[in-house]
Amino acid sequence: MKQNIQCCPPPSRLRLAGNVTDASLSPRDAFPPATTRGIKGAKAAGIRYERKAQSHLCAKYPLTYVQGPWLTYRTLGHPRPYYCQPDGLFVDFERGVVTIVEIKIKHTATAWWQLRRLYEPVLRNLLGPDLWEFSFLEIVRWYDPHVAFPQEHSLMRDPSRLNPGAFGVHIWSGRAA
Numbered sequence: 717m718k719q720n721i722q723c724c725p726p727p728s729r730l731r732l733a734g735n736v737t738d739a740s741l742s743p744r745d746a747f748p749p750a751t752t753r754g755i756k757g758a759k760a761a762g763i764r765y766e767r768k769a770q771s772h773l774c775a776k777y778p779l780t781y782v783q784g785p786w787l788t789y790r791t792l793g794h795p796r797p798y799y800c801q802p803d804g805l806f807v808d809f810e811r812g813v814v815t816i817v818e819i820k821i822k823h824t825a826t827a828w829w830q831l832r833r834l835y836e837p838v839l840r841n842l843l844g845p846d847l848w849e850f851s852f853l854e855i856v857r858w859y860d861p862h863v864a865f866p867q868e869h870s871l872m873r874d875p876s877r878l879n880p881g882a883f884g885v886h887i888w889s890g891r892a893a
Contacts, residue, residue, distance in 0.1 A: 723864045724825035732833040733800070735792040739842035742786035742799060762821045766803065768890050769819045769855055773804060777876055780806050789838045802835040806853070806876045814839065815851045815878050823885060827854040828866045831883075849880035859887050 726732060755763065773781045782805040788797045804817035816835045818827040831852040839850065853875055872884035 724828075724866055726829045726833065727826050730826070730829055730834065731798065732829070733789065733791065733835075733837040736789050736837045736841040737792050739787060739789040739838045741842070742788045758821070765821045765857055765890055766819045769888055770804070772888065773817075773875075777806065780808065780876055782807060787835075787838050787842065789841065800834055800838060802831075802839075808876070811880075812848055813851055813878070813880050814843065814848050815853050815876070817853045817855060817875070819855045821856065822858040823854065823856045823860055823863050823865075825863065825865050828852075828883070832867070851878035851880055852883045853878060853886060854884070855886045855888055857888065857890055859885060
């Protein structure tokens, strides 16, 4: 699992988890769902794509896919709680693997920073570092292999079957398969 985070620094607006001391699930309705009202262009297209992808994943993998769980966490030296929401989780009970999912309209290093430096530390604290293994998945409509990316990754035909520690990219056109 070779990483080269120098190739692409974290996005300036992304809060990285840091040293997580406590994590828990938040109520599903703690925050309102994203809306495209008043949002135009690429951001609105991304929200629409994510909605379609979520519907597709929930329908195709009803027993193993968890859509957008809200998580609460605390970090060392900061008493107030923070919140985050991975786009989804594939939970493979047989293999003991949780695949953390980020949905983007196009392949980007931002997904890596969210998956590896925000959601992974929070979920490791929540689920226990020794009980589950983790893998990482970016689901995209458009994939450009020339995009600088911090970790070796592979294209995945089946998004639900990544090996522990692997980073996969699944290209989904936006149409039901």
